Every structure is written in structure tokens, then in C-alpha cells.
Amino acid sequence: MDIKIFLTICVTVFLAELGDKTQLATMLFAADKEVSKWTVFFAASAALVAASAIGVLAGSLLSNYLNPKHLSIMAGIGFILIGSWTLFSAAR
Template identity: 60%
Template structure:
């Protein structure tokens, strides 16, 4: 296992997920007194696992057709675009 990649991915995803809509939705589900916190945790965890799996599979397929360098440019432009769009909406 490549521990450097593991730690890098963990930190990047952890920071990206903090305070986002997914975490807020999970907090709202967990705030319901009649709902098991373990059920909310398991459901949210499984959803993140499946979403991450889709991302890994899509990345594997896309990387067969697009170079890593171009993917980095596309991702960078995408993140900047989302940031600008978010700022304009604020």
C-alpha cells in the first residue's frame, strides 16, 4: 500500500468534506431524537464509500483517454470555476 497517497487522499477528502452539504445533511439526520445515531453514521459512511468508488472508477476510465497532466489542468480549472461561481452567488 502507498501510505503517502493514502494519507494525502485522506487529508484532502477530510478537509473537503468538513462543513459541506453532506456533513450538514448528516448532522440534521442525527439531530432527530428518534433516529439511531449508528444508523445515520452507517448510512452516511456507505454513501461516501459508494460515491468515492464511483469517483475511483470514473478516474480510472477517464485516465485511459486523457493524460494525467491534462486531468490536473481540467480539475484545477473546475475547482477555480466552482470557487468563482460560489463567490458570485454569495
Template identity: 55%
Template sequence: MTFKIFLTIFTTVLFAELGDKTQLATLLFTTNKENSKIIIFCAAALALIVATGIAVLIGNAVAKYN
């Protein structure tokens, strides 16, 4: 059951993120040859992790009032 939930969330978020402003911004940073690709990847990944963490915390707080 846990894997099914994981896969559902992963698939939903992956398709929601494809082609969005975040991906386009990351793509633009990557076009600059002076920018390290690993730094771009790590920074973008960390930003998404932090944004997701905030969403989880807010969702958890809202669930307490449901």
C-alpha cells in the same frame, strides 16, 4: 510510499469534506432524536463510499485516454 499516498489522499479528502453539504445534512439528520445514530453513521458512510467508488471508476476510465 503507499502509506504516504494514503495519508495524502486521506488528509485532502478529510479537509475537503469538513463543513460541506454532506456533513451538514448528516448533522441535521442527527439532531432528530428519533433517528438512530448508528444508522445515520452507516448510511452516510456507505453513501460516501459509493460516491468515492464512482469517482475512482470515472478517474480510471479517464486515465485510459490520457
């Protein structure tokens, strides 16, 4: 395992998840006094692992048909579109 790649991915995903809807939803579940915090933690962790697995599988399948450079460009355009939509929605 390449530790530099591992740390880059870990830090990038961690920063992307901070303040995300996923984190906010997890905080709401954890705020319920009747729910075990361990249950919230393990359920949220399992969901993130499953979502990451889907991302890895989709990325590996797409890389068989598309150039990685094109995938990066598509991802960048996707982020710009989502950010623009978010800004437009907030401005209304």
C-alpha cells in the same frame, strides 16, 4: 499500499469534506432524536464509499483516454468555476 499516498488522499478528502453540504446534511439527520445515530453514521458512510467508488472508476476510465496532467488541469478549472459560482451566488 503506499502509506504516504494513503495519508495524502485521506487528509485531503477529510479537509475537503469538513463543512461540506454532505456533513451538514448528516448533522441534520443526526439531530433528529427519533433516528438512531448509528443508522445515520452507517448510511452516510455507505453513501461516501459509493461516491468515492464512482470517483475512482471515473478517474480510472478517464485516465485511459486523457493525460493525468490534463485531468489535473480540468479538475483545477472545475474547482475554480465552482468557487467562483459560489462567491457570485453569495454576493447577490
